Amino acid sequence: MTPLVKGKAAQAAPVVFCCFLIIILLIAIKVFSPPGPGTVTLTVPGSSDFSSPSSEARLRVLGSGFYTVTAYCPCEKCCGKWADGITASGHKIQAKDLIVAAPPGMPFGTVLEIPGYGRCRVQDRGGAIKGNRLDVLFATHQEALNWGVQELMVWEVE
Numbered sequence: 001m002t003p004l005v006k007g008k009a010a011q012a013a014p015v016v017f018c019c020f021l022i023i024i025l026l027i028a029i030k031v032f033s034p035p036g037p038g039t040v041t042l043t044v045p046g047s048s049d050f051s052s053p054s055s056e057a058r059l060r061v062l063g064s065g066f067y068t069v070t071a072y073c074p075c076e077k078c079c080g081k082w083a084d085g086i087t088a089s090g091h092k093i094q095a096k097d098l099i100v101a102a103p104p105g106m107p108f109g110t111v112l113e114i115p116g117y118g119r120c121r122v123q124d125r126g127g128a129i130k131g132n133r134l135d136v137l138f139a140t141h142q143e144a145l146n147w148g149v150q151e152l153m154v155w156e157v158e
């Protein structure tokens with residue numbers, strides 16, 4: 001009987017060694033693998049999976065963070081009697097302008113970074129633009145419709 005017991009003990013040693021190696025391997029994979037997309041948080045300016053505010057400018061999260069961002073164009077459907085191509089600040093709208101209509105508490109000229117839209121200036125107001133609402137300007141009505149309504153984290157550029 002003794003040789004059998006001895007044999008079992010001799011077999012157990014390599015099995016334990018293999019388990020040990022597998023554990024070491026798993027730890028090594030966890031430590032050295034690059035971080036997955038889930039580890040990048042939305043609050044880090046300049047993170048690659050978030051429409052990138054550049055890191056040189058000083059940015060701070062606007063207000064409580066998330067804004068409901070709608071879109072408009074200079075047409076009559078969007079602006080009614082104000083469809084004269086001139087913003088509330090008196091700016092004459094040009095084709096490629098990036099302009100945002102903001103609530104009355106935000107001064108004209110404030111520079112914002114809106115993910116998916118870009119760096120824009122507060123140059124307009126709107127009757128429905130209150131609280132956590134912003135309205136971004138597009139050159140055409142179709143582009144404004146394409147934007148739809150988006151809940152976005154917005155930065156103020158200082």
Ligand SMILES: [Zn+2]
Nearest residue numbers: 073075078141
């Ligand atoms: Zn329009």
